[in-house]
Amino acid sequence: MATVVRLPELGESVVEGTVSRWLVKEGDRVERDQPLVEVTTDKVDAEIPAPVAGVVEALLAAEGEVVAVGAPLARIADGAQAGTGAAAPARPATAPTPPTAASPSPQAAAPAARSEEAPRATPVARRVASQAQVDLAQVEPTGAGGKVTKRDVEAHVRGAREVAPPAAARPAVVAPSEPDRRPAYLQYALQEGDRVIPMTPLRRLVAEHMVVSKRVSPHVGTVAEIDMIGVVRVRDAHKRAFEEANGFGLSFLPFIVHATVRALREFPRLNASVLEDAIVEKRDIHVGIAVETEKGLVVPVVRHADRLSLAGLAQAVEDLAVRARSKKLSPDELKGGTFTVSNPGRYGNLYGFAIINQPQVGILRMGELVKRPVVRSVGGEDAIVIRPIMHLALSYDHRAVDGAPANGFLHRVRELLEEAEFDL
Numbered sequence: 356m357a358t359v360v361r362l363p364e365l366g367e368s369v370v371e372g373t374v375s376r377w378l379v380k381e382g383d384r385v386e387r388d389q390p391l392v393e394v395t396t397d398k399v400d401a402e403i404p405a406p407v408a409g410v411v412e413a414l415l416a417a418e419g420e421v422v423a424v425g426a427p428l429a430r431i432a433d434g435a436q437a438g439t440g441a442a443a444p445a446r447p448a449t450a451p452t453p454p455t456a457a458s459p460s461p462q463a464a465a466p467a468a469r470s471e472e473a474p475r476a477t478p479v480a481r482r483v484a485s486q487a488q489v490d491l492a493q494v495e496p497t498g499a500g501g502k503v504t505k506r507d508v509e510a511h512v513r514g515a516r517e518v519a520p521p522a523a524a525r526p527a528v529v530a531p532s533e534p535d536r537r538p539a540y541l542q543y544a545l546q547e548g549d550r551v552i553p554m555t556p557l558r559r560l561v562a563e564h565m566v567v568s569k570r571v572s573p574h575v576g577t578v579a580e581i582d583m584i585g586v587v588r589v590r591d592a593h594k595r596a597f598e599e600a601n602g603f604g605l606s607f608l609p610f611i612v613h614a615t616v617r618a619l620r621e622f623p624r625l626n627a628s629v630l631e632d633a634i635v636e637k638r639d640i641h642v643g644i645a646v647e648t649e650k651g652l653v654v655p656v657v658r659h660a661d662r663l664s665l666a667g668l669a670q671a672v673e674d675l676a677v678r679a680r681s682k683k684l685s686p687d688e689l690k691g692g693t694f695t696v697s698n699p700g701r702y703g704n705l706y707g708f709a710i711i712n713q714p715q716v717g718i719l720r721m722g723e724l725v726k727r728p729v730v731r732s733v734g735g736e737d738a739i740v741i742r743p744i745m746h747l748a749l750s751y752d753h754r755a756v757d758g759a760p761a762n763g764f765l766h767r768v769r770e771l772l773e774e775a776e777f778d779l
Contacts, residue, residue: 358407359415360391360429362422365401365686371423371477371502372396373556374416379429383411391429395556399686400650409433421477421504476503483508557651568713572629572752576708579765583724583743585775586610593779601670608644608698609669611721611747614771615696616640616661622764624756626693628714634755643692643712644672646679647699653679654712656692665777697721706746716755719768722746 362372372394379391390402391411409431416422416429474491476484480503484491487508494511496503545551554562590605597605619626623636640661643654655675657663663671678684695718697709706722727744730737747768751761 356433357412358409358431358433359427360403360406360431362394362424362426362428363403364424365394365396365399371421372401374418374420374422374428375400375556377414377418378402379411381411381414385409385411385431395560396686399653399684399689400557400682401686402682403428405431407431407433421502423502474503475501477505480505480508487512555650557653561651564713565710568710571713572711572716573754574708574711574750575753575756575758575761576748576750577758577762577765578706578746578748579769581745581747581769581772582729583607583745583772586772586777587743589775589777589779597666597669597779601666601673603673605669607724607745608696608721609665609672610772610777611698611719611768612642612644612657612660612668612672612696613665613777614768615694615719616642617771618764618767619694620661621767622760624760625717625751625764627716627755628693629716629752629755637693639693641691641693643695643715644675645695645697645699645709645712646676648680648682653684653689654692654695655679655684655688656690658691664779666779694718706748708748708750711750711752716752717761717764718750719765720748720750722748 365372373396374392375395376393377391378393379385379389385391385405385408387406387408388404391405392403394401394403412430412432414429415427422428474494475496476491476494480494481491483489483505484494484503489508489511491503491508494503494507497507586607590607590610594605619640624634626640627634627636629635639659641656641658642660643656645652645654655678657668657671657675660668660671675684675688692712692715694715695709695712697718698721699707701723704721704723707720709718709720711718722745724743724745726741728739729742729744731740731742732738733740747765749761749765
């Protein structure tokens, strides 16, 4: 008897995934819960485990193929059947095949009939179609289950440009940015010795999200210099006991997040989203924490961060970071953030402006903590002293946030950190 492995539900809003890499091949013996394949969705990378032990009889989806939730990925023969020495049965005729390129003749490739209901399309395809002013009903689908994909929309736009009348006779259609749409002087010609590294599915999703964010939100940045001596003293006083009690070290990130969520309560315009012609200030504070993994950047979310103590925030951040790097996050843990804090690392990082994580309106980026000479009043006299200094850089969406509240928010974060009234 054979077991069909299907793409499981990976979150309430995830309807499909891309087969990024097979971890086994046909004929391999696998154990129950052994990872079979890596699947990338618009939320997260996930490893799909084997539901039973046995021998991989067939791989039913190719790397790079987009498959719908519930679609078959592989077939595993159970141990008894695999041990008989019988050859694996041939792949059934109904097994899905990778999507093929669109036919040069749309009329020949068109389905016999089209439903009058709204066309099925991936979320990314809908966004690209909206930006390019394309009617999805006119796009030939090649995705799993007859869905329109981003590539389908882009192919449709390219075809429309080839047969379109002169620009003077119609308004220009602005399509999403892509390499073959750029002017020739912006395209790089490969040279001998260059190494071409294809983007992973997750890298492509991150790249698309960043481009959309910069296009949608007018980014403005402001920087604050923070004297972290109070935070350093609190951390030094408690770090040994904290590590013994929790099993991991106490970093500076929880202090930054704790000050951030307190300041967001006082400046709710930073805890918001732009919804068409309105600004939505959110009641709950869910803070995204940017985490670098071997596959790229992910942003898991600490929910109700303003309800947690400093120790609670530290535990939540550590848990999310560990599970992000071990691919144990669920897609639901990567959505719903209302503000993001980014910590890009210790080295070579004075400060920098991060790109806003849509649909949020602000992101706070930590700089490196370094000792610097600063002027302070000592005994009524100015004196040069050495203090641990960190720069915090706020990027904000000028559609929703003006300079005064943005600077007020960042100043309040600075006050809270320099006052260093933290309880562990």
